[in-house]
Amino acid sequence: MAQDPTTDQLISRGKEAFSRNAYLAALEDFEEVVRREPGFADMHNLVGLCLCLLGRPEAAVGSFDRAVEVNPGYVEAHLNRALTLNDLGRLDEARESFERAAGADDSANGPFPGAVSARLANKHAELGDLYAEAGALAEAAEQYRHACRIRPRFLDLRNRLGRTLVDLGRPEEGAAELRAALEANPSFTSARANLGLALYRAGDLSGAETEWERCLAQQPGNAQVGGYLGMLRRQRRTPSAG
Numbered sequence: 001m002a003q004d005p006t007t008d009q010l011i012s013r014g015k016e017a018f019s020r021n022a023y024l025a026a027l028e029d030f031e032e033v034v035r036r037e038p039g040f041a042d043m044h045n046l047v048g049l050c051l052c053l054l055g056r057p058e059a060a061v062g063s064f065d066r067a068v069e070v071n072p073g074y075v076e077a078h079l080n081r082a083l084t085l086n087d088l089g090r091l092d093e094a095r096e097s098f099e100r101a102a103g104a105d106d107s108a109n110g111p112f113p114g115a116v117s118a119r120l121a122n123k124h125a126e127l128g129d130l131y132a133e134a135g136a137l138a139e140a141a142e143q144y145r146h147a148c149r150i151r152p153r154f155l156d157l158r159n160r161l162g163r164t165l166v167d168l169g170r171p172e173e174g175a176a177e178l179r180a181a182l183e184a185n186p187s188f189t190s191a192r193a194n195l196g197l198a199l200y201r202a203g204d205l206s207g208a209e210t211e212w213e214r215c216l217a218q219q220p221g222n223a224q225v226g227g228y229l230g231m232l233r234r235q236r237r238t239p240s241a242g
Contacts, residue, residue, distance in 0.1 A: 006224065007036055007190055011043070012129065018046065023053045034066075036219065039187040041071035042156050048080055057084050068100070070185065073153050075101050076118045121151035128160065137168050148177075155181045159191040166194065171201035189219050196228060205232060 005013065014029030027050035033043045048063035064081035068074055078101035085094035128143030144161035147154065158181040165174035175198040181191040196211035209232055215225040 004223070007033055014046070018050070023050045026050050027054065036222070037188070037190050038066075039070055039185045039189070040156055041067045041074050041077065042154065044070065045074065045077040045080060048077070048084070052080075052084055057088055060084050061088070071153060071155070117150045118154075121147040121154055121157060124150065125157050125160065128164075132164065137164055140164050141168060153184065155185055155188055155191065159188065159194060162191065162198065163194045166198045166201055169201075171198040174198040175202065187218060189215050189222065189225075192218070193222070193225050193228070196225070200228070200232065205236065208232060 010029045010033050014026045014033070017023075017026035017029065027047060030043050030047045030050060034040060034047060037043065044063050044067035048060040048067065051057070051060035051063060061081060061084055064077050064084065067077035068081065071077070078097055082094045082097035082101060085091075085097060124143045124147035128140040128147065131137070131140035131143060141161060141164045144157055144164060147157045148161055151157065158177050162174040162177035162181065165171070165177065168174075175195055178191050178195040178198060181188055182195065185191075192211050192215050196208045196215065199205075199211060200208035209229065212225050212229045212232070215222055216229070219225070
């Protein structure tokens with residue numbers, strides 16, 4: 001039986017489909033991501049864009065609403081919401097959303113204006129993804145760190161940085177990044193699952209178990225986290241050789 005794609009695989013596949021203008025295929029992948037990870041603002045924004053391009057602007061507004069609920073400083077989602085509302089003739093709501101975008105831009109907490117910094121951060125993230133696909137994890141982590149410096153509130157990028165540091169054998173550094181993401185959004189299940197993995201790799205089995213149990217409380221059907229817990233508990237039951 002074929003395994004279900006991981007969240008990262010869905011994101012990569014969805015973005016590739018989006019780049020080919022295959023918006024329905026992209027939408028299916030992005031909607032599965034937000035079903036698994038409702039705290040993923042970037043994915044809600046991409047769902048909204050797909051819905052717009054598929055001629056479903058009313059539904060798109062709902063996705064943009066969820067994106068800015070998760071991340072009130074998400075300038076791009078505010079702008080996409082405003083433009084969609086404007087096209088729908090909901091001019092007062094559009095004006096308010098433009099104003100929120102301007103306010104978020106002014107307080108973006110990054111070194112560049114919001115609209116520019118979002119594009120720069122995403123470009124660094126795309127380059128990081130390419131390095132990761134090539135197995136160059138140190139270079140990938142460097143690009144993700146650049147992205148996080150530019151847009152510190154893009155939590156999905158901090159999650160990718162944290163997981164990459166774990167994969168590089170630097171679990172303590174990875175855990176620090178993942179905790180920062182969870183401090184901003186405690187419902188970010190993917191970051192919590194990765195924090196559990198960081199703690200496991202650092203030898204903190206009790207801490208890993210706690211984080212993975214929290215994941216399952218938030219998302220009971222998460223097979224990957226269930227597998228992590230099963231592995232950990234089997235390990236604890238197995239007597240060490242000596």
